Amino acid sequence: xxxxxxxxxxxxxxxxxxxxxxxxxxxxxxxxxxxxxxxxxxxxxxxxxxxxxxxxxxxxxxxxxxxxxxxxxxxxxxxxxxxxxxxxxxxxxxxxxxxxxxxxxxxxxxxxxxxxxxxxxxxxxxxxxxxxxxxxxxxxxxxxxxxxxxxxxxxxxxxxxxxxxxxxxxxxxxxxxxxxxxxxxxxxxxxxxxxxxxxxxxxxxxxxxxxxxxxxxxxxxxxxxxxxxxxxxxxxxxxxxxxxxxxxxxxxxxxxxxxxxxxxxxxxxxxxxxxxxxxxxxxxxxxxxxxxxxxxxxxxxxxxxxxxxxxxxxxxxxxxxxxxxxxxxxxxxxxxxxxxxxxxxxxxxxxxxxxxxxxxxxxxxxxxxxxxxxxxxxxxxxxx
Numbered sequence: 001x002x003x004x005x006x007x008x009x010x011x012x013x014x015x016x017x018x019x020x021x022x023x024x025x026x027x028x029x030x031x032x033x034x035x036x037x038x039x040x041x042x043x044x045x046x047x048x049x050x051x052x053x054x055x056x057x058x059x060x061x062x063x064x065x066x067x068x069x070x071x072x073x074x075x076x077x078x079x080x081x082x083x084x085x086x087x088x089x090x091x092x093x094x095x096x097x098x099x100x101x102x103x104x105x106x107x108x109x110x111x112x113x114x115x116x117x118x119x120x121x122x123x124x125x126x127x128x129x130x131x132x133x134x135x136x137x138x139x140x141x142x143x144x145x146x147x148x149x150x151x152x153x154x155x156x157x158x159x160x161x162x163x164x165x166x167x168x169x170x171x172x173x174x175x176x177x178x179x180x181x182x183x184x185x186x187x188x189x190x191x192x193x194x195x196x197x198x199x200x201x202x203x204x205x206x207x208x209x210x211x212x213x214x215x216x217x218x219x220x221x222x223x224x225x226x227x228x229x230x231x232x233x234x235x236x237x238x239x240x241x242x243x244x245x246x247x248x249x250x251x252x253x254x255x256x257x258x259x260x261x262x263x264x265x266x267x268x269x270x271x272x273x274x275x276x277x278x279x280x281x282x283x284x285x286x287x288x289x290x291x292x293x294x295x296x297x298x299x300x301x302x303x304x305x306x307x308x309x310x311x312x313x314x315x316x317x318x319x320x321x322x323x324x325x326x327x328x329x330x331x332x333x334x335x336x337x338x339x340x341x342x343x344x345x346x347x348x349x350x351x352x353x354x355x356x357x358x359x360x361x362x363x364x365x366x367x368x369x370x371x372x373x374x375x376x377x378x379x380x381x382x383x384x
Contacts, residue, residue, distance in 0.1 A: 020067045023102075028063035031096040040087070040097035043148055044133035045140050049091045058086040062096040069106035074118060077107040081122065085129050089136070101155050108159020109166075119156065126152070190296075190350040201306050202271040203230045226270040261298060265316060268302045274313050275302065281320030290380040293354045294318065294325045297362075300351055301329035301374040309333040309372065324360065324380055330373040351376070 011019065030036050038048055061083025068076040080103040087097050111118060130145050207227055265277040283291070298316055305314045312333035319326040348364050351374075355362040360378040367373045 016070045017067045020069055020071075024063050024066040027066065027096060027099060028059060031059045031063065031094045036095045038093050040093045040095045041084075041100070042088075042093045043140065043144065044088055044130075044136075044138040046088060046091040046133070046136065046138065048093055051092065051094075054086060054090055055092045055094065058083045058090070058092055059094055059096045062087065062094075062099040066099055066102060069103055070110050073103075073107040073110045074114070077103045077111075077118070077122070081125065085125075088129075089132060100152075104152055104155040105159040105162075108156040109162040110159075115160075122152075123149075190354070193347070193350065201303050202267055203227050205271045205273075205306055205310060226267075230267060230271075260295060261316075261318065264295070264299055264302065268306065268314075271306055272311060273302070273306055274311070275305075276313070276315045277318075278316065279318045279320075283320045284322070284380050289358060290325050290378045293351075293358060293360075293378050294327050294376070296354065297327045297351055297374060297376045297378075298329060300347060301331075301364075304348075304372070304374075305329075305331040312371070321380075325378045327376045327378070328373065329375075330367060330371060332371045348374070 031040075037051070061079050065076045065079035065083070068079075080099050084097055084100045087094055107118065126149060133140070261279070262277070265275050268275050298318070302314065302316070305312065309331045312331050314329070314331045317326075317328040319328075351364075352362045355376050355378055358379055360376060362376045364374045365372070
């Protein structure tokens with residue numbers, strides 16, 4: 001059994017002319033139903049006559065041409081208009097004449113080129129059509145012809161409105177897609193900045209310290225081991241970020257595993273930075289992107305401490321609440337160089353943007369008693 005969803009998929013894969021064919025065939029069949037004869041449009045008050053060979057031509061032009069209404073709207077409108085004129089001038093008044101409004105609406109909605117030319121040609125053709133009706137002795141008042149022309153213009157205008165709406169929606173989707181791609185590129189750039197800056201800074205500091213440990217082989221070995229471990233963690237984090245570029249990669253992997261903060265603090269300590277780490281409260285079962293942002297806040301703050309206040313006492317406080325995560329990182333010493341650089345959303349500026357996206361609060365600056373402090377309150381439960 002084919003389910004309705006499967007039928008919609010099959011229908012959607014059909015060519016547009018094949019999808020328009022059933023309507024054309026149905027309207028054509030109705031035109032030959034005896035009870036439907038003479039029930040179509042009647043403009044010009046031409047005396048009704050029975051069907052003959054030209055009637056079949058008029059019905060075919062008006063109905064079967066509807067299969068082209070979206071693929072070739074100008075051709076469809078031309079054929080339907082010719083069939084309509086033949087229908088009215090000979091007095092058939094078939095139900096097939098209802099194809100003209102459909103053709104006008106479709107042309108207004110789908111015609112891409114020569115739209116003004118098409119309107120002008122149709123207007124001239126309508127004037128010639130009315131002139132022929134009058135020559136044949138039509139008793140219709142002029143107001144009837146004018147009102148019919150206005151109705152045709154409204155149908156064309158309705159199609160034009162549908163076209164403009166479709167174009168506006170396509171443009172909106174394009175802009176959303178562009179903004180999404182730009183935001184994703186910026187997010188990946190921030191992730192790369194956080195990972196590379198922190199790990200490379202730690203490796204540089206550790207390597208510099210190793211230069212002065214040649215007289216103490218055991219300490220030199222520890223320093224080189226720390227550099228190696230840091231490099232391996234950098235490679236692992238970079239591999240994790242590259243995995244994010246895979247569209248099949250799960251959303252849940254964006255958040256660092258539990259315990260990564262302790263590893264981060266320990267790595268900073270091994271680079272020669274005295275860090276006091278305190279974690280209060282119990283992490284919520286679902287924090288959305290808050291865990292990742294909190295991790296990046298601590299990572300960036302410790303990186304700045306290594307770069308600008310190396311060897312100064314640093315404290316890290318992470319407090320888990322019911323609705324948010326609070327992070328406070330403070331470093332003794334001047335700390336005035338740990339400021340945001342104009343780098344297109346990197347460093348502290350990138351952290352502020354991340355926290356703002358989640359509706360949190362972020363501040364960073366010198367402490368009154370000296371040193372530098374970074375504070376952030378990050379609401380949980382939302383995913384950026």
